[in-house]
Amino acid sequence: TKEEILKEAENYTSTSVEYDSFAYQADIGKWLEPELKYKYDYGDSSDRINNLMAQKYIQHGERLYFQISREVYTENSYYSGYPLWAYISLDTGEKHYLCPDPLCSHLAGSECQYLNLSDLLFHPESDNILYALRHEFINGIGQDIIYKIDLENNKIKKVYAADKINSGTSYNKISLFFISKDCLYFKDQYITENRDENGEVTYTENTYLMSLNLSTEKTEVINSDFNEYSECVYAVNDSVYFNDQYEHRFYKTDMNFENEKTILKYDENSYIYDMYYDISTEEFYILVCSSELISPSSMNIDTDKVSGSLYKIDSRLNCEKLSMPSDLLLDIQLTDNYIYYTVYDPVQYGVTRLGKPTIDGSGNKIYRVNRSDTEKSELIFDGHNELLFYGNFFAVGDYLYIDYYKITERDGGGTYFLRTGSVARINMTDNTIKWINLD
DSSP states (O other): HHHHHHHHHHHHHHHHHHOOOGGGGGGGGSSSSEEOOOOOOOOOOOEEEEEOSSEEEEEEEEEEEEEEEEOOSSOOEEEEEOOOEEEEETTTOOOSSSSSSTOOSSSSSSTTTTBBBBEEEEEOOOOOOOOEEEEEETTTTEEEEEEEETTTEEEEEEEEHHHHHTTEEEEEEEEEEEEETTTTEEEEEEEEEEEETTTOOEEEEEEEEEEEEETOEEEEEEEEEEOTEEEEEEETTTTTEEEEEETTTTEEEETSSOEEEEEEEOOTTTTEEEEEEEETTTTTEEEEHHHHSOSSSSSTTOSSSSSEEEEOOOTOEEHHHHHOOOEEEEEEEEEEEEEEEOOOOEEEEEEOSSOOOOTTTTTTEEEEEEEEEEEEEEEEHHHHHOOOOOOOEEEEEEEEEEEEEEEOOTTSSSSEEEEEEEEEEEEEETTEEEEOOOO
């Protein structure tokens, strides 16, 4: 209604403050020259390498997909705005948005259908069809919705929403796994609130392993009592591979989810933080880290009691721990030729409102080793405590893409890392920089 529109408009004008959200970039990274010409030689790539964990950057063919947003300032604080998927053409270096509307602002209140999408999953037989999640509130209940995106025809369509919502459901979460034989496999979790006669509240979780037929768009429950801590990370050669965070193991089954075989068992205080599959070599690369290493509680953790180690599993499922320059790895990225990584080298920038240290564990540096010689290290990026990327980076060819984070003082006290929504592209050979923003 007109009254609702006016009320919403008043809300935006009263909370938003006009300012140049990209002005700070002129003073960042002055040891780098501005990028004047883009050049890419396709000498190194990740096109046939699948990142099986949270994907901030996705190379698909000659496109590199990532999220950007416009930093917003309200009367009380900054926030990084609503994320929108964009992509860079690796042929030309040009930026494009997933949203095809040239008049869309891609901001909150614009009704852009492509905002807040996550977990992009490309159909293995199409460059133009992909699937994504968006968390939405429907009748007061937070739910994950699966959308189908047709890039060629610029269409987005809802293909699955939770069908087991009842009056006690308080939350629904979906995890997309993989596409195999025209079926999308995913995990559907429901959190239900239970209140007894004394008013005491408990919560139960029901987890379903599901498949969505991509031709008929019909779903099937494969397992109605699925392990909530388990993730189906990949399917290849009629085998399904899992990461079980509760039993701390990486294992496989057949396509009927039977005949389990454990491939890697890791320490109970550790978790898998990065995982890649190289289609060309049929190898898994898995990073296992101590939880204290990833989220340090102080600047003085005992590094003799923590580890960050990289394992390689070959096509015959032989598992070996790679000899790397450090056993304190934090993040990795696999390419055709290299393993890019960060190591524990903490820098503290302040404390939070709770008095905990605000730490960038990587020291703002990125290294790499050649996959054929993992002991010889090369420093390829030093952000000089200024170009902060907080673990979010992607290397392709001579270029490094980073999500830029800035140190921000929160009103009421406390220091934290703010993701600005902008991406910096750095040529590692020519030492140039270009900022990629949501215009």
